[in-house]
Amino acid sequence: MQRILIVSDTHKRLGNLYEALEKEGSVDAMIHLGDLEGDEDIVNEMIPGPVYMVPGNxxxxxxxxxxxxxxxxxxxxxxTHGHYYYVSLDLQTIRQEGIARGMDIVMFGHTHRPVIQVEDEITLINPGSISYPRQQDGKCTYIIMEISDSGEFTFELKSV
Known part of the structure; x- marks a missing residue:
């Protein structure tokens, strides 16, 4: 079993990210989908495994x-952070881009609202913001992606 922490939009507030890492225990990798605002080096050192990062707006x-x-x-x-694909308006552009590029999963941030949309053609994942949520319940969120030994992917939205 492989466990990957997916986060976005920390905006120089790393307290909740530290809390999520403590809560989850060991993870095999971390994905940060942008708006780190200069904290790349700190985030890169948070876990011993690989950290994948893309810049945000x-x-x-x-x-x-x-x-x-x-x-x-x-x-x-x-x-991708998602702002180049107008994700604040709707998910059609990023969905079509992912399909056109032969992607199975597209992960993005930017909206500060979580999305787990699993379709036959493609899966769209947005962990929301771990620092500044914008969804109704106001919870700071992240996603744990687990890959079973048989290759099955599951996504669980969590909050700190």
Whole structure:
């Protein structure tokens, strides 16, 4: 079993991220979907495993690539902050982009609202914001993605 912590939009407030890591125990990798605002080095050192990061619309000086295409357990995964795909309006543009690029999963942030949308063609994942939530319940959220030994993916929305 592999466990991956997915977060976004920390905006220089890392307290909840530390709390989530403590709550979850060991994770095999972490994905941060942007708006770190200069905390890349700190976040990169938080776990011993790999950390994948993309810059958000507030990461003006980031040298990180705008998007990453990675493979996780045989699945093609696109990591992007989402603002280039108008995710604040709707998810159609990012969904179509992911399908056109042959992605199985697209992960994004930006809206500060969580999404777990599993479809036949593609899965769309947004962990919401672990620092500044905008959804109705006002909870700071993240997602734990688990990959079973048989290659089955599950996504669980959690809050701190």
């Amino acid at each position: 507030n990461d003006y000086y980031s040298q990180a690539p705008r998007e990453l295409e990675i493979q996780i357990a045989g699945k093609n995964v696109l990591l």
